Amino acid sequence: xxxxxxxxxxxxxxxxxxxxxxxxxxxxxxxxxxxxxxxxxxxxxxxxxxxxxxxxxxxxxxxxxxxxxxxxxxxxxxxxxxxxxxxxxxxxxxxxxxxxxxxxxxx
Numbered sequence: 623x624x625x626x627x628x629x630x631x632x633x634x635x636x637x638x639x640x641x642x643x644x645x646x647x648x649x650x651x652x653x654x655x656x657x658x659x660x661x662x663x664x665x666x667x668x669x670x671x672x673x674x675x676x677x678x679x680x681x682x683x684x685x686x687x688x689x690x691x692x693x694x695x696x697x698x699x700x701x702x703x704x705x706x707x708x709x710x711x712x713x714x715x716x717x718x719x720x721x722x723x724x725x726x727x728x729x
Contacts, residue, residue, distance in 0.1 A: 667710040675700060679694075
């Protein structure tokens, strides 16, 4: 490997470590967690799921059933499962499994 590769790996490791440890360093002396951090913890899972839905739907082809049905069913299932279970991981896994089953069994 080249020096450039080692430097890139070192920078990625440094930024990752910094992003992991910085919140603990900043908020360790506080008695209570700031409200904006609590709010981020509540809103980011919904935002991430929304971004996944938009990303999944951006290239749909409505000229054939195969072009839109699997993604549409998976997205509806993701939104419904998140609304009922409030678990991003469950919603993503369920919708991914549904998408793969539809694609492999019917198309």
